[in-house]
Amino acid sequence: MLRRLFRYLLLAAIVAAGVAFWLTRAVPLEEDALAGAEGDVENGQRVFTAAGCASCHAAPEAKGEDKLLLTGGQAFPSDFGTFIAPNISPDPAEGIGGWTLAEFASAVTRGVSPEGKHYYPAFPYTSYARMEQQDLVDLWAYMQTLPASDTPSQAHDVGFPFNIRRALGGWKLLFMNDDWVLKNAASEQARQGRYLVEALAHCGECHTPRNLLGGLDTSRWLAGAPNPSGRGRIPGIAPGTLTWTEDEIAYYLETGFTPDFDSVGGHMVAVVENMALLTEADRYAIAAYLKAVPEQSEE
Amino acid sequence: MKKIVTATVIAGVIAGSAALAQGDGSAQIKARQGQMRIIALNLGILGGMAQGKMDYDAEAAQNAADSLAGVAMVHQPTLWTEGTSSLDVDGTRALPEIWEDNDDFMTKWTAFADATVAMQAAAGTGKDAIGPAMGALGGTCKGCHEKYQEPN
Incomplete structure (x- = not known):
């Protein structure tokens, strides 16, 4: 009797392990999913700017034109280890020049590498998952036009157990969701803002607090959060935490000046440089979107 | 003898604390934050005119630009003494990198000073001249805050 129970339990454990193994696998986009799609370089540049690719993938402290050399190397400390942005320039050996469009789309919107491994969500694919397919195609077309760098990518400095990439499959099941956080955007303007904030500019990745496992707490969407590097706080930008008018928000995103004419600082400087290149x-x-999200209170 | 030693030690401790109280950097931090407020106030005047929120007034614009240039002339090392970073004391967002890469920090201050001189030349000549000078000035603010100021 006991032996039979043990056998059942063993069988159940094997089945559960199998199911878990299946559930946590990396699922890339089918190779022909984007077959025949034509990219528009000009729109790709806009997507590239709004998504802030260069802000993380350019060399540390690169400025101006140098920001378009996506050689990698910037370090991003977190509670789980330090992530080093990789080379995503079109170099075929050290960058992503040898990738197919489908592999690029899998990386950006699913966090899956061409080798079928999960990427760490320091790469904000959980936001990019909301990207429109044509924008992705255009982005790929634009990135082909950038200069190549033959600098090898550096390994992340992540300790056990977070170095088990397979576990990220479970993390994605729990925390990855390509639904809009703001389900009902009332106006066309707010929907445009929602796409910029939630998909491309991935504002929530820093401005929303995370749970113990590093998943975004969407009930506290844009309420502000500790700085992942451990120094200071990332301020809230939802109503109740940010009291600026729409004019003041737009002016800040263009010039970097707050309503009191304090200046933007830290990583947000790179964000403002990008936002300044978008249209008014x-x-x-x-x-408009920041005025439409639910009110939050500072912790 | 023991009493004398004890008294000397106590006196030493009191003297030491007094020295610490004077050298806690609070005066420097107040001065730093004060100069930032003077900068912000005057940028607000110029920015308000550039945005059209305020009527353009050549004299007021010139005064604001001159004030910015005046702040830029304050000898900065007096204000940024060692041991006054956000790691050392509360109430400041000045990152330790200021002292680790002090030459770069001072170069960035000089860039701000140069931009204030350009603003002095532009501010009195008309509303439309303020915008570009303001952009250049803002760039120097960002250039320094990006690396040396803790997020709030």
């Missing part, structure tokens, strides 16, 4: 309509759309 884009900046006002972001402001």
Whole structure:
């Protein structure tokens, strides 16, 4: 009797392990999913700017034109270890020049590498998962036009157990969701802002607090959060935590000046440099969206 | 003899604490934050005119630009003494990198000073001249805050 129970339990454990193994596998996009798609380089540049690719993948402290050399190397400390942005320049050996469009799309929107491994969500694919397919195609087309760098990517400095990439499959099941956080955006302007904030500019990745496992707490969407590097706080930008008018938000995103004429600092400087290159309509759309999300209180 | 030693030690401790109280950097931090407020106030005048929120007034614009240039002339090392970073004391967002890479920090202050001189030349000549000078000035603010200021 006991032996039979043991056998059942063993069988159940094997089945559960199998199911877990299946559930946590990396699922890339089918190779022909984007077959025949034509990329628009000009729109790709806009997507590239709004998504802030260069802000993390350029060399540390690169400025101006140098920011377009996506050689990697910037370090991002977190509670789980230090992540080093990889080379995503079009170099075929050290960058992503040898990838197919489908492999690129799998990386950006699913966090799956061409080798079928999970990426760490320091790469904000949980936001990019909301990207429109054509924008992805255009982004790929634009990135082909950038200079190549033959600098090898560096390994992340992540200790056990977070170095088990397979576990990220479970993390994705729990925390990855390509639904909009703001389900009902009332106006076309707010929907445009929602796309910019939730998909491309991935504002929630820093401005929303995370749970113990590093998943975003969407009930506290844009309420502000500790700085992952451990120094200071990332301020809230939801109503109740940010009291600026839409004009003031748009002006800040263009110039970096707060309503009191304090200046933007830290990593947000790179964000403002990108937002300044978008259109005025884009900046006002972001402001409209920030007024439309649920009110939050500072912790 | 023991009493004398004890008294000397106590006196030493009191003297030491007094020295610490004077050298806690609070005066420097107040001065730093004060100069930032003077900068912000005057940028607000110029920015308000550039945005059209305030009527353009050549004299007021010139005064604001001159004030910015005046702040830029304050000898900065007096204000940024060692041991006054956000790691050392509360109430400041000045990152330790300021002292680790002090030459770069001072170069960035000089860039701000140069931009204030350009603003002095532009501010009195008309509303449209303020915008570009303001952009250049803002760039120097960002250039320093990006690396040396803790997020709030």
